[in-house]
Amino acid sequence: MIRPSRAIRCHSHGLAVALLIGVPSGLAGQDGELRRGQTLLGTLAQGDTARYTVDVPEDSFILGSVDQVSVDVVIRVLGPDGAAVARVDGPGRGETRFSGRPDDGGTYTVELTADDDQAGNYAITLHRLEPVETDPKKLTDQLMARFDGDGHPGAAVQVWRDGRTLYSKTYGTANLAYAIPFAADTRTNIGSTSKQFTAFAVMLQADRGHLSLDDDIRKHVPELPEFDETIQVRHLITHTSGLREFLNLLAMTGRRLDHGDWIDRSEIVDIVQRQPALQNAPGAEWNYNNTAFGLAALIVERTSGKDFPIFMKEEVFAPLGMTRTMVRGSPNHIVPDMSEGYTPGDHGYRQIGDLGGAVGAGSIYSTLDDLQTWVENFANPRLGSAEIFEEMMTSFVLTNGEETGYGYGLFVDEQRGLRRVHHGGADVAHRSMLIYYPEINAGITTQSNHAEFNSGLASQIAEAFFEDAMEPEEAAVAADFDPETYDPEDFDDYVGRYALDPAPDFILTFTREDDTFYTQATGQQRLEIVPTSDSTFRLTTVDASVTFHRDDEGEVDGLTLDQNGQTPHATRLDDEGAEAWEPTTEDLVDFAGRYFSEEIETFYTLKLSEGALMLHHRRLDETELDPGETDTFSGSGMTFSFERDRADRVIGFYLSNTRTRDVRFERVR
Numbered sequence: 001m002i003r004p005s006r007a008i009r010c011h012s013h014g015l016a017v018a019l020l021i022g023v024p025s026g027l028a029g030q031d032g033e034l035r036r037g038q039t040l041l042g043t044l045a046q047g048d049t050a051r052y053t054v055d056v057p058e059d060s061f062i063l064g065s066v067d068q069v070s071v072d073v074v075i076r077v078l079g080p081d082g083a084a085v086a087r088v089d090g091p092g093r094g095e096t097r098f099s100g101r102p103d104d105g106g107t108y109t110v111e112l113t114a115d116d117d118q119a120g121n122y123a124i125t126l127h128r129l130e131p132v133e134t135d136p137k138k139l140t141d142q143l144m145a146r147f148d149g150d151g152h153p154g155a156a157v158q159v160w161r162d163g164r165t166l167y168s169k170t171y172g173t174a175n176l177a178y179a180i181p182f183a184a185d186t187r188t189n190i191g192s193t194s195k196q197f198t199a200f201a202v203m204l205q206a207d208r209g210h211l212s213l214d215d216d217i218r219k220h221v222p223e224l225p226e227f228d229e230t231i232q233v234r235h236l237i238t239h240t241s242g243l244r245e246f247l248n249l250l251a252m253t254g255r256r257l258d259h260g261d262w263i264d265r266s267e268i269v270d271i272v273q274r275q276p277a278l279q280n281a282p283g284a285e286w287n288y289n290n291t292a293f294g295l296a297a298l299i300v301e302r303t304s305g306k307d308f309p310i311f312m313k314e315e316v317f318a319p320l321g322m323t324r325t326m327v328r329g330s331p332n333h334i335v336p337d338m339s340e341g342y343t344p345g346d347h348g349y350r351q352i353g354d355l356g357g358a359v360g361a362g363s364i365y366s367t368l369d370d371l372q373t374w375v376e377n378f379a380n381p382r383l384g385s386a387e388i389f390e391e392m393m394t395s396f397v398l399t400n401g402e403e404t405g406y407g408y409g410l411f412v413d414e415q416r417g418l419r420r421v422h423h424g425g426a427d428v429a430h431r432s433m434l435i436y437y438p439e440i441n442a443g444i445t446t447q448s449n450h451a452e453f454n455s456g457l458a459s460q461i462a463e464a465f466f467e468d469a470m471e472p473e474e475a476a477v478a479a480d481f482d483p484e485t486y487d488p489e490d491f492d493d494y495v496g497r498y499a500l501d502p503a504p505d506f507i508l509t510f511t512r513e514d515d516t517f518y519t520q521a522t523g524q525q526r527l528e529i530v531p532t533s534d535s536t537f538r539l540t541t542v543d544a545s546v547t548f549h550r551d552d553e554g555e556v557d558g559l560t561l562d563q564n565g566q567t568p569h570a571t572r573l574d575d576e577g578a579e580a581w582e583p584t585t586e587d588l589v590d591f592a593g594r595y596f597s598e599e600i601e602t603f604y605t606l607k608l609s610e611g612a613l614m615l616h617h618r619r620l621d622e623t624e625l626d627p628g629e630t631d632t633f634s635g636s637g638m639t640f641s642f643e644r645d646r647a648d649r650v651i652g653f654y655l656s657n658t659r660t661r662d663v664r665f666e667r668v669r
Contacts, residue, residue: 033052036129040052040125041122042112042123044112045119049111051111055108057131058103058105059101060130061132061133062100062128064097065096065097065125066123067095067124068092068120070120070122071114071120073113073115074115076088077109079106080104085102086098091349092345093346093347094348112124140157143457145171153176153429153453154170155170155182155447155453156446158368158372159442159461161465165372167465170186174338184369187325188430188448189328189364189430189449190430191362191425192290192426194360194362195410196410199237199296199392200392200409202300203391203408205300207385213233214232215232220298220303221302223273227242229281231278236292237292237296240287243279244272244660245660246267247659249663250267251657252655253601254619263358265330265359268298271291274599284398286404293361293409297361309327320382321373322366323370325364328354339430339449340449341449342429342450372443376443378438392407393412394407405568409423410422415437415463415470416470418439418466419439420436429451431453433446442469456563483532488514491510491512497509498559498571501570507521508521519537519539532545535547536548544562545561558570589608591642592606593605602617603617603668612625613625641655641662
């Protein structure tokens with residue numbers, strides 16, 4: 001969910017841009033003023049910070065880059081009020097790009113520090129400082145400019161309405177090793193955007209009488225365990241099954257998905273077989289779940305007698321004329337004309353493969369034209385029926401009567417008053433977004449092979465092209481808000497903990513230190529936030545914001561998190577009377593030891609080091625665990641809830657990481 005991004009995020013319009021470094025035009029010291037078209041040279045010693053200022057008019061677009069000649073540089077951007085508005089930490093060598101669309105004019109400061117106390121030389125260039133474009137096509141070019149140019153991972157965008165393509169363009173490079181540019185027909189991994197195709201395949205099989213959405217999943221996969229409550233097929237494709245999420249679970253075992261560790265599809269069934277109990281009653285809770293969609297693909301196979309990639313080719317893609325779309329059966333399967341995925345590394349971009357075991361949950365490669373063809377079939381079905389697509393685009397209702405904001409393989413919400421149906425995707429490095437606006441029969445897709453690509457740009461581009469059909473931007477109401485006028489003590493109303501409704505174990509904690517405000521998500525670092533009105537706050541290093549809500553009596557009872565086009569609600573937790581737990585070194589001794597999980601066959605060792613409790617695992621980075629509530633710690637994106645026996649001895653813990661919860665570890669004596 002909330003994670004710092006290396007791309008600059010300025011106010012609500014996050015983007016990142018760049019051109020190639022120009023010819024150096026002068027030598028500068030450690031500080032200076034950035035002027036458009038000028039390159040300044042500098043040196044960073046260990047512990048040094050170089051500062052550069054740039055005067056930015058209102059409603060401007062700015063982009064620059066740092067050539068890391070012999071030092072890995074971290075870029076931090078401060079607004080006119082001195083508050084951090086962005087942080088960039090790209091590849092360890094070569095060019096790192098930064099950009100933004102600041103709403104407020106004034107003097108901005110760009111700070112450069114050496115990562116990991118290095119020392120060396122760099123060159124900083126301000127490439128563009130210009131008004132934000134008002135023409136949708138030119139604005140899109142600004143938003144996508146970071147991903148243009150040779151030698152950089154690229155991106156692609158296509159916009160359509162009423163059967164007419166309004167804009168289509170590609171940027172940057174699809175394959176850095178062979179300098180192959182991104183093209184309109186480049187096949188790109190769309191990640192979880194694939195889920196709508198899997199859901200459609202299941203519903204197509206149901207429409208043909210080969211299964212029922214009410215079926216017990218064990219009817220089709222009898223080797224699955226019999227839990228206390230029945231999981232129906234519909235629970236799989238609505239994220240309400242109660243199953244463990246397999247990618248999060250495997251990360252607990254030390255499987256390094258970010259380093260290309262192998263995962264086989266067969267492991268999904270094995271994982272479910274080892275799950276001792278459901279995480280929630282089927283249909284009672286929404287919890288984003290790749291395991292469920294992997295099982296859904298398996299059910300399609302068993303009810304059709306065809307491997308899933310073959311079924312999709314013969315029964316879905318070919319009938320629609322989607323000739324450039326395919327399911328990649330595993331990371332070893334060849335995809336002709338594909339884009340490779342890249343992520344920043346210590347010495348430049350790293351080529352990084354696809355996730356294994358993702359068939360059903362992901363693994364589809366497609367193109368701009370094919371995705372437009374797919375979405376246009378929603379309005380006038382040539383394959384499937386209007387009833388299927390309407391059900392896919394209708395929010396699922398939980399057993400308590402609440403809507404989830406998710407249909408069958410699709411998110412359902414509104415954007416500035418306009419009904420929006422969408423799904424994003426993120427494999428290890430590829431990024432994707434596909435949005436459909438049924439009321440105006442319009443859509444947009446963005447694709448990228450750059451791990452830092454912000455899929456939320458698709459919504460911004462859509463606003464530019466479809467503004468005539470949208471309500472006025474609400475943010476305009478607070479456009480004149482001055483953060484300096486905000487009384488820090490007013491923030492005390494918001495201080496506390498908020499549990500995300502779709503993932504109750506994911507908690508946002510809000511705190512205040514004097515006149516600085518912070519939020520911290522479960523298992524993640526603390527981030528500064530700044531007010532944009534009396535009830536809305538923007539995160540400084542992540543393209544996200546929060547809006548606090550009050551009940552009828554004026555008490556703050558929840559918030560909405562706005563990030564990457566998603567707007568989940570979080571409910572305030574009742575912490576009244578709770579005291580902060582600050583364990584002493586003597587207290588921490590109780591938790592040190594070796595623990596084993598039979599479910600995932602994994603050992604964790606907890607050790608005391610310089611007054612801190614440290615997590616050790618042979619394949620995980622050593623991590624300091626931070627105390628939360630009594631007998632609870634968090635670190636490395638995980639929460640440890642310890643259990644004691646009647647003699648008050650620590651005997652184990654339950655491990656959670658948002659989508660996978662309560663994995664039992666017992667103390668080894």
